[in-house]
Amino acid sequence: MGDILSRAKAIEADILKDRRYLHQNAELGDNLPITTAYVMERLTEMGYTPVEICKSGVVATVGKGDKTFMLRADMDALPMDEVSGLEFASTNGYCHSCGHDTHTAMLLGAAKLLKEREDELEGVVKLMFQPAEEFLSGARAMIEAGLLENPKVDAAMAIHIMSDRDSGTIQYTYGGSHGSADKYNIYITGKGGHGASPHQCIDPVNAACHVVIGLNEILSREVDASDVAILTVGAIQSGTKENIIPDNAFITGTIRTKKQSVRDFMKKRLVEIATSIAQAYRCECEVTFPFGVAPLENDTALMDEVLGYTRAMLGEERVIESAGGMGSEDFSLVTERVPGIFLSLGARVSDPDKVYSMHNPAVLFDEDALYIGAATYANTAIEWLKNNK
DSSP states (O other), X not given: OOOHHHHHHHTHHHXXXXXXXXXXXXXXXXXXXXXXXXXXXXXXXXXXOOEEEETTEEEEEEEOSSOEEEEEXXXXXXXXXXXXXXXXXXXXXXXXTTOHHHHHHHHHHHHHHHHHTGGGOSSEEEEEEESOTTTTOHHHHHHHTTTTTTTTOOEEEEEEEETTSOTTXXXXXSSEXXXXXXXXXXXXXXXXXXXXXXXXXXXXXXXXXXXXXXXXXXXXXXXXXXXXXXXXXXXXXOOSSTTEEOSEXXXXXXXXXXXXXXXXXXXXXXXXXXXXXXXXXXXXXXXXXXXXXXXXXXXXXXXXXXXXXXXHHHOGGGEEXXXXXXXXXXXXXXXXXXXXXXXXXXXXXXXXXXXOOTTOTTOOOOGGGHHHHHHHHHHHHXXXXXXXX
């Protein structure tokens, strides 16, 4: 059967076939009927018994033993019209511009590699095919449905493809690799009336403007400059006409940090500042956080271990440290609960004029890198179980 990397190369045609089918049939959020059916059919063909534990969330296991290592791939696309020019481009208004189709195809490839070696596995590998990562809700739904139990997950890993990094390289970050993401909504209530008689009104627009200015003080005066933190006001909405003072104003935005302590502090101060300023202008104020995920913190010991046998498989030159970024990932909900790591797979195309960023409807990925991702998934699980039995 040969080593894991050469075997992954041997099944490359299957990986590409899966990727192209999923790419052409891009779907959104947790409404993934085509994707889910395809993943479950492919797993069943390999000899698995996949289970849809929540809407479009698929789990399968291989092997037996006391320890369980989990591998995760997300499956959802983005709401945009694809302009990549690929023969297998999506035409339904959804686009795999974040590469989740490649993640799913690579994990299906890893599933085949692992099933072929099931008798050699020294524990259980759990496969997590996740919906709704772009909405930061799929991991939570799967966890609430029992993802991390039966069998209990002891450690986990995810891989994300990257369109701007050297193709075929594995990139890693110690500590925080992704920022937290918290959406906030600020509702300010005043008393509307005629624009010619502002003294008879309580103006929520004026209060909202001062709230926005006040929020900027959190970053400039209250957060340590050495800490990475972002507070963005994304929208202010109020009023309909030039001579009407409205009853309400609405502010929404996002907070992103690399540390949980900074995240907690910024959320607390946002509530205090928005409420106090609104009250100073005689308005009422309500602040909500509709959703949020923590910073993704890579487990150092697990990272050291995985990098050791990834370098042994790929060579030192193809395993590269990177700085991480402020994009968010709901895999952090897994790493909050079990030791976990998040790796990146470079897949930059060779033509510099065709290199686009993630979430661009023209983005391309070098498919020659996909078998390396599949091999890294499978090799990590095999070696971790061997080393931690």
